Amino acid sequence: MTPAVTGPSGTVTHRELADRVAAAARGLAPGVRFAVCEPDPLDTIVAVLAADRAGATAVVVDAAWSPAQRRRALSTSGVTGTAPSPSTSATPFWVGFTSGSAGTPRPIARTSASWTSSYPLVSERTGIRAGRTVGIPGPLASSLFLFGTLHALWAGAHVVAPGRWDPAAMDGLDAVHCVPTMLADLLDLPTPPPVAVCGGAALPTPVRDRARSRGVRIADYYGATELSFVAWGTPDGRLEPLPDVEVEVRSGEIWVRGPYLSLGYAADVDGPLRWDGAGFATVGDLGTLHDGTLRVLGRGDGTIMCGGTPVLPQDVEHVLLDLPSVRDAVVVGTPHDRLGAVVTAVIEPVAAPPTSPHPSLLASLRAATRERLAAPQRPRHWYVMPSLPRTGAGKVARTAVAEAVRTGTLAARRLR
Template sequence: MRSTLISESIAIGTGEELSRTAIEAALVATGADFETSVVQVRGEPVTVYRNAPSTLAEVFGRAASWGDTPALSYEGRTVTWSQYADVVGRVAGSLVGDLGVRPGDRVAVAMRNYPEWALAFAAATSVGAVAVPLNSWWNGEELAYVLADCGATVLFADGERARLVGAQRSGLPVLRTVVEVESEARSGDLAWHEVAAGPRADAGAPAAAIAPDDDATIMYTSGTTGQPKGVVATHRAHTTALMNILYQGALHAAVNRARSEPVRPVRSPSQALVGGPLFHISNLPKLYVAASRGHHLVFMRRWDARKAVALIDTLGLDGFAGVPTMVRQLLDEAEAAGTTLPTLRQIGTGGAPTPGNQIQRIGQQFARGVLASTGYGLTETTGAMVGIASSDFFERPDAAGRPFPVCQVRVVAADGSDAGPGEVGEAWLRGATLAKGYWNRPSDPFHNAQGWFATGDLVTVDDEGFLRIVDRIKDVVLRGGENVYCAEVEGLLATHPDVVDVAVFGIPHDILGEEVAAAVHVRLGSAVTSADLQRQVAQRAAAYKVPSAVVILTGPLPRNPTGKVLKSELRARLQADPALEEQL
């Protein structure tokens, strides 16, 4: 049977592609920064980066080497790397000496993007505890469910989350201590300043006891249906994710030079704006990338595009990444403010498919002068296993990229056979960033006997190894025996100049089984009609793909905290009132 590992099936054709292939080979060659080797992980051979840090403790242990340069900023308050190292050491000492935390104990974090979020996470993982980032948008019952599920003994929380958990405390007997941050009326057991003022831990002792394949985090999936599941990732998974990010930057900087691309040179250390929540896998890696390179991260209390533009311009920030909705809002506000964001060097988008028209707009608005990128991964893969950047990002707007050197992707057809180039199949992933499994769910299969994780995402791969996301399997509309891939129709609708955002989904139909429906957020003042948008699809797609129901919205689509559209909510509301027009 023909192999469908993308890393083994990349075509070498044009001179430009050969140049890219040569660059990739040089980056992973013996003695290079991203040299690879094979090790045994839980009894299976796994390709890893030879120069990757062993643990997150090792990564965060580098903080002091960056001295008095800025590390974390929030609302005018800045923590230097020297202060960072000191506070992390003191909090680690309190966790071990005062709160009785031992390796493997769960320590949860639930708060807005305060600097203390990053400091608590670093301290917990540095002493071998398992850090559990909690969704700060959950209510008290949701927070209590996850705290009970993971068996957290310590919780770092801001005032709002501390009060929510306090009301549920009687049902959380394992939770011994709530450490509260930034609150005037304390609800927790201890204040942050109390745990951050004790003696520093002996950094070497707890760090030395941590092994690369020890548990580092439990990150809960967004839970759009049913209860969220805790995804257990190891230190190796996170440090490999760190190396993947650094590899993508190095690869595309070299590709840019080879192609003489007019990209602004990337600064080191970088100063980046973090507008999304740290509890999400697309943002959490920023913490250990920053510690490994001395970057400066500027946190926002909540996302505000106008404030983001002001911060980038005022502080001279050079990096930003967010879900496509955030990127679009940033571009809108920059355009309205008449700024080109001249200091910006890198802009990343992910967490959801990026519309092609938005990719084109990034290229136009920055004259292709920024290192723009996206990637594909899940919480279960500890972030992206596939990435794309540089000119590839603009020239292949429907692609999510090619796999990183230590990541493998397989495309599997519905009958279990290998899908050929351009054929639709489910993405199976394997590699060092793959999580161990789901917490407290031994009967919930995570991967098959060969170590492949079935993503539930439909993809295609071309002859050059570029992966394109087609849709979620469960979101495919089966209309009269024909598969309609929602992402394809969404892409066609998104090309209309008045369309801001769009979601396509299936609704029940007595004869066809399912019919295609769309909810479209249009620009304020737009005169576009449902019929206009249906014609937009009909001009470029088969008739069965044209939505029979198109709901026009003048406000944003409903999304969960990680930016994913809540299609189930749209579907339910449209079914309840098929005559919905502006109200949805």
Template sequence: MLPILGRSPASRVAHAGTALDPQELLARATRAAQLLPPGSRVAFDGGNALTRLIHFLGADLAGCATLFLEPAWTDGDRAAVLADARPDLVLSLDESPGHAADGGERTVRATYRHQQAVHPTTEPSERTVRATCPMPAGSELTHFYLPTTSGSSGSPKVLIRSRRSWLRSFAALGLPLAARDRVLVPGPLSSSLFLFGVLHALHSGAEVELLDKWSAADAADASRRATTVHLVPAMLSALVSTLEHDPVLRAECSLRTVVCGGAKVDEALEERLAKVLPGCALVEYYGSAEHSLIAVRRGGPLRPVVDVEVRDPVDGVGELWVRSELVFDGYLRGGEIVPAATEDGWSTVGDRAALHSDGSLDVLGRAGSAINTGARIVGAEEVESVLRGAEGVLDVLVCATPHPRFGELVTAVVEIDPVAPPSLRELRARVRRALDPAKRPRRWLAVRDLPRTASGKPARAVIAERLRAGTLRTEAL
């Protein structure tokens, strides 16, 4: 049995034209587990999507907690993450001659980080790791995963997760899958959003297809075989655009369900999806790295799946607090677990929200992304959701730029579709119809590609810094 699945594998995993049956997946995960000291913290670097999944399952089998290093991190972010996580072992999963990346018994060159309190400044030493170890399944309380926050608004933080928090999140999503389903996961497993999609599918007994990196064309091709796909809104917009422009791919698409997280799906994008794939259901969820799932939407409004409160509301909008058994166990700082700050089990990550009398929830984003313009506070995510579904807009990030009179200007940085770019006149008309005057962007910038986090979300802090430094490459809109 694989502990984080709560079962033995029962379905295939496909990647790059090959597929592993359940028995081979379990065998490779078992061999990967034999490389690891039981109960340790391990960090995996490099490797393709299948290699990462095998070693993640192997680490869980060995009772280890896994950290995936993200290739897109800066040297500073990488160093900060390693300093906080203090893994016992850092393994490179990149293939080298004679080393099959299948989790087999092999010699691995690894960086071993001593955690002895008496030598806190000891330099990491190189050693050869060849471990054949018992593989304790542990319990649901075992720490199995060290996710990192996305870094969209600053340097990533390292969290620590129990198996229970994810096993119960699978049920909270409420997405029924069967053996006949094939789930496409087209993003990196260093993002907890995509890792969750893979593990949920395997837990449900559905087949999985992995892509090493996001490509709308590759995802559209894989959607000929897949019945379900996990995406963020920017990916959904690009996939819909690809299908809109290719009637053959559209006719052959087998998708019946789109699962979307990371940001709100605009109504116009949802309508485009319904038009290009009639009958395809959209399941949208809201959560955070700290809280896992908080609310899910299927056809109607967003509804909480855990206890929520909106505190100190002004005009109906306040700070969202959550009480749940799906939450994380704390942050890692200098290798030590710092428990999450709670009030009688309630905690917050600073999201602003409105809770309505019918029990539905509107999430308006973090207070840190708010823009103070002309003595009005504007939520960046609200403006982004209006623009994200527009024709020709692949994604958008709204941020502040300084202004001597208004304090800050609402600035829209739009990632445009190079085939059919949007009209600035149409975008302005769109925000006039949907937003109060204070919330409408006053500055418009176009880019070919927005800098992104591992989960595919726009890297808010990176874009803001490039705007301040004048290094963001823009073009006329």
């Protein structure tokens, strides 16, 4: 029998997986929206495929989140546990999450067709087909890894999903879905997968060159949870919009129209996704488009890309400003060799800042962020100063703070 999924609980064949999905689907009514929070990737796979089959919606929550984070996420996602209405062609089969205000992730809804319509193209670009083994080294709460899993199963491949970051489990496989920081580690394996489907952040040139030297073909792309695939990487490192995707750059902002777009947010939440009324959408990424080559310059909203995960500074600031010890705060990204960037917080405390390292202040800040923020959102570096620099209008001079942190000229004390 052909293996379908290998995970922490063992291996199931494609026939066994189909039987599990059919059994799970029989327990779902069309239109029901239910939560999925499973540490074993196989359980998540069964739930999502069953939702698609039954016309229901699987709301996939990261099992690594704290109970408080899960409660906040589910409070915005419309989980019902009952069937409110019949399924329609626009009924989402999946709701996933991106970072949100106050540490509450934003729910993104997506139809099955918005992914499945890209499957043939992805097979063509990656070579993933029946009989291949495909590594999924990240959590299925991430759309990047869930998409890779569902596409591989559609293609008849064998998915290896250990349920945790375990580079050794990827050794000798035929292909792997990953973000650049993972790829850097995978290239240290004795037999790295010969195909790396890489997204989530720009691929650093040194990593690309090292992959080439190890005989690993990079299949990289640009996209977003809200947009799915937008452009695919060429062998020489350029990005070209996909054939079915229209891309326009308006006032420096990348706008996209095509069959792979999500339905949008599944709740009334603030977020970077915007629509123009003509079917085009943007998440605020900046770029240029010349002679069919798309160049992505970054987020116009100051988003910090930490290991492939977008972190909005205002989301972290919102949590910090809720603390009684914090008068004001500004969050910026600082470069990191492996993750691309990490979160750095500069705090203006209510009380006079300590003249020496103050472990109790740092402990309280870390405790609050552990409780309310996902790991990529938590500041790695902390600074405290009597008063944050401000503009003439009284707003925090974010650009000046970011530059001072970058150059090491910030007149602040580092908390350790």
